Amino acid sequence: MSEHTIDGIIEKYRGQPGSLIHALVEIQHQNHWLPREVMQKVADALQVPFAQVMQIASFYKAFSLTPKGRHEVHVCTGMTCHLRGAAKLRAKVEELTGLKDGETDTDSRFTYQTGACLGSCSIGPELIVNGKHYGRMTPEKIEDVLKQYE
Amino acid sequence: MTDIVLTIDGKEVKAKAGMTVLQAAQQEGIHIPTLCHHEKLEAFGGCRLCMVEVESRGWTSYVVSCVYPVAKDIVVRTRSEKVDKIRKVLVEELMAHAPDAPELIKLAEEYGADRNRFERDASFCIVCGLCVRYCNEVKQKNAVGFIDNGARREISFIPEVARKECWDCQECFTICPTSYAQAAYLLSEALAFPGQRKKIKAEKPLQPKSRVIPIMPAPVTT
Numbered sequence: 001m002s003e004h005t006i007d008g009i010i011e012k013y014r015g016q017p018g019s020l021i022h023a024l025v026e027i028q029h030q031n032h033w034l035p036r037e038v039m040q041k042v043a044d045a046l047q048v049p050f051a052q053v054m055q056i057a058s059f060y061k062a063f064s065l066t067p068k069g070r071h072e073v074h075v076c077t078g079m080t081c082h083l084r085g086a087a088k089l090r091a092k093v094e095e096l097t098g099l100k101d102g103e104t105d106t107d108s109r110f111t112y113q114t115g116a117c118l119g120s121c122s123i124g125p126e127l128i129v130n131g132k133h134y135g136r137m138t139p140e141k142i143e144d145v146l147k148q149y150e
Numbered sequence: 151m152t153d154i155v156l157t158i159d160g161k162e163v164k165a166k167a168g169m170t171v172l173q174a175a176q177q178e179g180i181h182i183p184t185l186c187h188h189e190k191l192e193a194f195g196g197c198r199l200c201m202v203e204v205e206s207r208g209w210t211s212y213v214v215s216c217v218y219p220v221a222k223d224i225v226v227r228t229r230s231e232k233v234d235k236i237r238k239v240l241v242e243e244l245m246a247h248a249p250d251a252p253e254l255i256k257l258a259e260e261y262g263a264d265r266n267r268f269e270r271d272a273s274f275c276i277v278c279g280l281c282v283r284y285c286n287e288v289k290q291k292n293a294v295g296f297i298d299n300g301a302r303r304e305i306s307f308i309p310e311v312a313r314k315e316c317w318d319c320q321e322c323f324t325i326c327p328t329s330y331a332q333a334a335y336l337l338s339e340a341l342a343f344p345g346q347r348k349k350i351k352a353e354k355p356l357q358p359k360s361r362v363i364p365i366m367p368a369p370v371t372t
C-alpha cells in the first residue's frame with residue numbers, strides 16, 4: 001500500500017495521543033502490517049513514546065509486526081469447528097502450504113493463522129481466505145480453494 | 151477532610167480518603183510485602199504479593215492492598231493462613247523465572263516457598279514493570295517498554311532511545327529485583343550499538359561513575 005495513504009492516516013491523528021489505537025488499526029487495515037519506521041512516524045506525529053506504540057502494537061493480535069502474505073488463510077479452531085474436524089483442516093493446510101500457525105511463506109503468497117470462533121459455527125468447520133468463508137470444509141476440498149489464490 | 155478509621159492487624163488506624171490500604175499500613179509501620187510497588191510510581195497491582203484479607207460487613211475477601219482504597223470500618227489482616235498460602239504460591243511461581251533473585255529468596259524463606267515447585271522457565275524477569283514505569287514516570291525517557299502480552303509479556307529496550315539516554319542513567323538497574331533490566335540493556339547494547347561504551351569512556355574518562363551492579367554468581371542450590 002502506498003506511503004501516501006499511510007501518511008494520510010497519520011496526519012489525520014497528528015497531536016492526538018488518545019487516537020493511537022485508531023491510527024494503528026487503520027494502518028494495519030491498509031498495509032496489512034506495521035513496519036517499524038511507520039510506528040516511529042506514528043509515535044512522532046501523535047506524540048506518544050515509541051515504547052508505548054510498540055507495547056500496544058505487540059499486545060493485540062490484530063496487529064502484525066511482520067509482513068503478511070498476499071492472501072490470509074485462517075482455519076477456525078473454535079469449539080464447534082474443532083468438534084467438526086478443524087484439526088484435519090489445519091493439518092492439510094499446513095501440509096499444502098508448508099506453514100505453521102502465524103507464518104508467511106517466502107514468496108509472500110500466504111499467511112496462515114488459526115483463530116478461535118470466527119463467528120459462523122453453523123457452517124463449520126471453516127476455512128477463511130481473505131475474509132471469504134468456506135464452510136463445511138473437508139481436507140480434500142482445500143487444495144482447490146487455495147489454488148484460486150496466487 | 152475527616153479521617154477514615156479502619157483496623158489493620160487489630161490496631162485502629164486513621165487514614166485519609168483516597169489512600170490505599172498499603173499506604174495506611176506503611177504509615178503505621180505495619181509491613182506488607184511488595185514487589186511491584188514503588189513510592190515514586192503509580193500503583194500497578196501487578197505482582198499480587200501485597201494481597202491481604204479484608205473483612206467488611208461480615209464478608210471476607212482477598213484484595214491487592216497497593217491498589218485497594220481504604221474504607222470506613224474495614225478490618226484488614228496482613229497475615230492469615232490463606233494470605234500466607236497465596237503469597238507462598240506467588241513466590242513459587244516467580245521463582246520459576248528468577249530462582250536466585252535475593253528478594254524472592256528472602257520471601258521464600260519467610261513463607262516456606264519451594265523454589266523448585268514449578269518447572270523452570272528462567273526468563274529472569276518477573277515482569278514487575280518497575281523499570282518500564284520508572285523510565286516512563288520518573289525519567290520520562292521511555293527507553294524501555296513492555297512487548298507482547300499474557301505469558302509472553304517481556305520488557306524490551308528501544309535501541310534508538312537507549313543508546314542516547316541509558317548510559318548516563320542506569321537507575322532501573324538498581325530498582326530491578328532480578329538484575330534482568332541490566333542484562334536486557336547490555337544485550338541491546340551489544341546488538342544495536344556495540345562499542346559505544348568504549349567511545350563514551352574515551353570521551354569522558356572521569357565521568358560517569360558507572361552504576362553497573364556486578365552480577366553475583368548464582369548460588370548453587372538444588
Ligand code: SF4
Pocket residue numbers: 274275276277278279280281282305325326327328329330331332
Ligand atoms: S527487568 Fe527487572 S524491573 Fe524490569 S520488569 Fe523485569 S524484573 Fe521488573
Ligand code: FES
Pocket residue numbers: 076077078079080081082116117118119120121122124126
Ligand atoms: S467455532 Fe468456528 S466459527 Fe465458531
Ligand code: FES
Pocket residue numbers: 183184185186187194195196197198199200201214215216217
Ligand atoms: S505490590 Fe501490590 S501488586 Fe505488587
